[in-house]
Amino acid sequence: MTATVVVRGAGSIGQRHARVFRSLGADVRLWPLRSRGPLRQDEATGVPLLDDNSGPDAVAGADLVVVATDTGRHVSDTVEALDRGAGRVLLEKPVAPTRAAAAQLAAHPRGDDVWVAAPLRAHAAFRHLLAEVTRLEGRLSAQVWCQSWLPDWRSGRDYRESYSARPDEGGVLRDLVHEIDYAMVLFGEPSLLGAHLEHDGPLDLAAEQAATLLWATARATGTTRLDYVTRPASRGTVIRSAGGSVSWSVATARVRSADARGATAERHFPEDLDRDTVMATQARAALELHPTTSAAERHTAGAPATLREGLAALEVCDRARALS
Numbered sequence: 001m002t003a004t005v006v007v008r009g010a011g012s013i014g015q016r017h018a019r020v021f022r023s024l025g026a027d028v029r030l031w032p033l034r035s036r037g038p039l040r041q042d043e044a045t046g047v048p049l050l051d052d053n054s055g056p057d058a059v060a061g062a063d064l065v066v067v068a069t070d071t072g073r074h075v076s077d078t079v080e081a082l083d084r085g086a087g088r089v090l091l092e093k094p095v096a097p098t099r100a101a102a103a104q105l106a107a108h109p110r111g112d113d114v115w116v117a118a119p120l121r122a123h124a125a126f127r128h129l130l131a132e133v134t135r136l137e138g139r140l141s142a143q144v145w146c147q148s149w150l151p152d153w154r155s156g157r158d159y160r161e162s163y164s165a166r167p168d169e170g171g172v173l174r175d176l177v178h179e180i181d182y183a184m185v186l187f188g189e190p191s192l193l194g195a196h197l198e199h200d201g202p203l204d205l206a207a208e209q210a211a212t213l214l215w216a217t218a219r220a221t222g223t224t225r226l227d228y229v230t231r232p233a234s235r236g237t238v239i240r241s242a243g244g245s246v247s248w249s250v251a252t253a254r255v256r257s258a259d260a261r262g263a264t265a266e267r268h269f270p271e272d273l274d275r276d277t278v279m280a281t282q283a284r285a286a287l288e289l290h291p292t293t294s295a296a297e298r299h300t301a302g303a304p305a306t307l308r309e310g311l312a313a314l315e316v317c318d319r320a321r322a323l324s
Contacts, residue, residue, distance in 0.1 A: 002027050003287050006050070006058050006086070007066040008077055009033060010042060012154070013092060014068035018047045020279045021066070026287070029062075031055040033069060060084040064287060067091045071169040075105045082110045090115045090286045093181075094174045095310040099318050106311055115286050115303070116310030120178045121185065122281035122302035124269040125248055125255050130299060132246040132257055133186050133239055142222030144183050144237045146176045146250075147230035150203060160204055164228070171207030172226040173197075173317040179224055180313045181305055183215075186239070187222070189312055190215035195320035201229045213320055 003026045007018045010032035022028045022045070030042050031050040042049055050058050059065055065081040067074055067089060075096050081089050091114055096102035105111065120126055133140070150159045164170040173180075184190065194214040201209040210227035220239070235250040244259045253272035258264045271277050285303035293303070305313075 003063045004058075004061060005029070005064045005066065005287075006031055006055070006062040006081075007047075007068060008055075008059075008081070009066075009068035009070075009092075010049075011068065014066070015042065015044050016276070016279060017066045017068055017090075017283070018042065019045045020276055020283050021064075021287075022047060023276070024280060024283055024287070026064075029058050031058070056084060059086050063087040065089050070163060071097055071174065075102055078105055078114060079108060082108060082113065088113045088115065088286070088290070090117060090283075090304060091307075091310070092117045093310065093313075094177045094317070095307070095314055097169055097174065099311060099314045102311055102314060105307070111307045112292050113290075114307040114310075115291055116305040116307060117282065118178060118181050118305040118309075119278050119282050120182050120250070121299070121304065122278045122285070123250070123253070123272045124281075124302075125250075125253050125267070125272050126182060127299065127302060128255050128267055128269070129237075129246060129248045130186060132255065136239065136241040136246065137243045138241050140187070140220035140222075140239055140241050142183070142187065142220050142237060142239045143225075144179050144222060145225040146179050146235045147225060147227045148233035148235070149231045150205075150209075150228035152231075152233075165205050165207055167206040170205075171209075172211050172228055173208065173320060175228075176226040177313050177317065179226060180316050181309065183222070183224060183237075184309065184312060185299065186237075187220040188217040190217050190222075190316065192316060192319045192323060195323040197321065197324040198227075203228060211320060211324075213316075215316075 005021045005026045005028045007014050007030050018030045028047050029050050030047045065086040067077045196212045197208040198210040213224040236248050238247040246257045248255050253269045256266045281302040285301040291306040
């Protein structure tokens with residue numbers, strides 16, 4: 001049976017979701033926040049459009065609703081989809097601006113039907129990295145980073161007009177929460193030992209431009225660096241132990257391992273360099289699995305995060321703001 005998918009929100013990420021789910025054979029409808037007037041198809045994707053008259057009924061009958069609206073609307077749009085009867089929801093990150101703002105969704109009786117987008121989990125390189133980390137013995141040290149130049153993110157658009165610049169919805173902690181999420185997959189939920197947020201910098205932003213976190217889990221001690229102020233961009237992780245090390249370069253889709261003697265091996269995952277391919281892995285898992293599926297099966301399939309995991313990442317962000 002063909003899966004029915006409604007994408008709520010028709011910005012760049014909503015259009016990408018619509019295009020990717022359609023490529024998987026799903027029956028996709030796109031429901032913009034603002035009326036497109038007489039248009040019946042989205043010009044960028046060719047996906048049929050819904051409006052405020054047809055949208056609610058489509059959501060009620062959907063197997064999956066993707067919520068790709070502004071962060072401040074995430075909770076209300078997700079609750080509405082659940083209450084109308086959508087089978088499951090795939091919610092774009094972050095769940096909400098703060099953990100407190102997510103309270104209504106956290107308490108919802110259908111919270112187990114919510115996925116939270118986490119496409120780095122869908123990278124083949126990340127799944128290989130997870131297996132390599134599992135084989136490392138003893139206490140680990142880790143460095144996780146995502147550093148880039150915000151004005152380069154969206155060509156032709158002033159970064160000061162993007163949600164990233166808004167102090168109540170943007171900032172690197174919310175924008176780059178993927179790094180916080182995947183570190184929890186690798187090492188477990190952290191105790192935050194220190195945090196430094198930088199609001200001053202080369203960009204004209206009210207939101208934080210950079211954040212440096214020091215954390216520890218039962219297995220590892222590490223740092224996470226997130227920023228909008230670095231050129232050229234760099235994204236990845238290095239994990240070390242007494243028995244060897246492993247590193248992941250997201251930009252080159254390569255995982256490099258070294259044993260205690262220094263002998264190295266490298267794997268390349270070129271499929272990760274195509275964003276739609278990665279998103280399709282996540283989308284397929286969101287349709288075929290349920291958030292209550294075992295963690296091992298979800299990780300193998302490259303599935304999104306669960307709502308509980310998305311809320312845990314928000315709590316780390318909140319603690320970082322409180323400590324800084």
